[in-house]
Amino acid sequence: MLLLIVIKMTNEDKIKQIFIKIFPEIVDDFDLNREQEDYENWDSFAHVNLVSEIEDQFNVELETDEIISISSAKSALELIKKKNNDI
């Protein structure tokens, strides 16, 4: 008998995964509330990659204001929540 276990990832899990992919140095101390200026490598290039990962993973398109508003994993999570509610 084939037993299929499906683990559904929450939005928070997905956001965590994306942040760790873009900022591998935070793997051991991921903090939802950590702000942009407290990341070592959060520059323009990382931000473009971050936005692109979020758009791909959540199948959304982000507007300029929304792109700028991402300043922590928490703000990204709240943005996704808002986008889902808008749909």
Add this chain to the structure above:
Amino acid sequence: MIFDFLLDSAKEFPTKTALIFENSQINYFDLNQKALSLARTLKKNKPCVVSLLLSNSIDFCISFFGILYSGNICHVIPTSISDSNLTNQLKLTNPSIILSNSIFEKKLSRINLNEKYSFLDITKFDFKHNSVLDCEFDTSSDSSLIALILFSAGTTSVPKAVQLSHNNIENTVNRVTNYLNITSNDIDVISLPLSHSFGLGCLNCIIKSGGTAILHKNTINMPNVISSIKNYQATSFASTPTTFQQIIDKHKSLFQNSIDSVRYLLTNSSPMPNELTNNLLNILNDKKLYTYYGLTEASRSTFHLFKKNDKKINSVGKPLPEVKIKIFTDSHECLPLERGEIYIQGPHVSPGYLQNVSNKKTLDSDWLHTGDIGYFDNDGYLFLIGRKDDLINIGGEKVFPKEIEDIIGSMKEIDEVAVKGIPDKLLGQIVQAYVVTKQEMLVKDQDIVLFCKGKLENYKIPRIFTYLSKLPKNEQGKILRSNL
């Protein structure tokens, strides 16, 4: 010496604003005093390497000039650096002091180095205001001394530690300020990382000229960067093609309404797509758009001023005065239109790599062998074709990726493409294409092959296709072929 840029401007324009960053600003007198105050702490009996790991800020500029005033060598580290590259850089440069802040202290604590260094948090440094005289320092030293260590970007190989002398930098900055006619009236918006040659060069030019730099940490908040052009009546703005593309795609009208005061835009780092150049020229009217060709080892060697309906739109321009460029193949110097490796000679060319890490003779008999392939046209304009290392050899036929990429990239369905050679039993190498299609566009292998028919020799047409959502690029937007 490089610190003369600051010293002279501080004497001539003491009360003039040198730098504006977020909510703070500093005039030339205070900037010079703080740099001198820091230099007093950093001064050693023997010159050593001081590494600088800071994002764009007034502190970066104080630290940069402070290190140089102290007679030490400034090793500038890109803030986006990975732990392993940071380890490699620090092992090679072996700094006595690392100037940084608490954010990067954590990063440094993860690195295991055999040699000990002192960590200096610049945000906690106690500047002794208005108490240091420049005569405490030997400001008339030998300008052939090494001033800077910058690691080359390295798209195909391991980054190399490029040493640059005071004279190298002074020469480049003098030439560029003359060419672009930069004066104390200029206000430059700098959102490029100061830890790279492009951004650092912009800073040096404006400080030397006694102008004002509006610093931004990055371009994440692009509307804010663009608005600062208007708010401060900036006269120049330099950025990468990637950023200009973002501006045209998403902030075109804001940008257009913000650049009345601008004299010129400057771009570099990766080739400008023709469509982007034309889009920019269309909104610039009489303002100028420049690009240039340079390497960390030979900064800003040529300049090109784009014109409307520019027949030389793909050129990087002509060599600046004192810069000599020749195109060379294994056996001879090339005639116009003949392709070969670009060699550069001039007072701006690096004297060599630190500890001679390169196993290639890239700096040989005064000519820098750039590894870039290009040609001069009959009018003396330089055109870049690609990297020597990227050359694909198909059964003895040498193929430049750019030629294939330009053809495939002109398909309306294609957003970006990169090709490289992969091993083939029979031919030695065949061409593999990595394709990014435009949104909601579908392309099949045979569509691309049919498009290439007649435009490329058959052997140049890719045999294998891989479709990606984006191409791997480094922080300057250059495609990392080695990661494909």
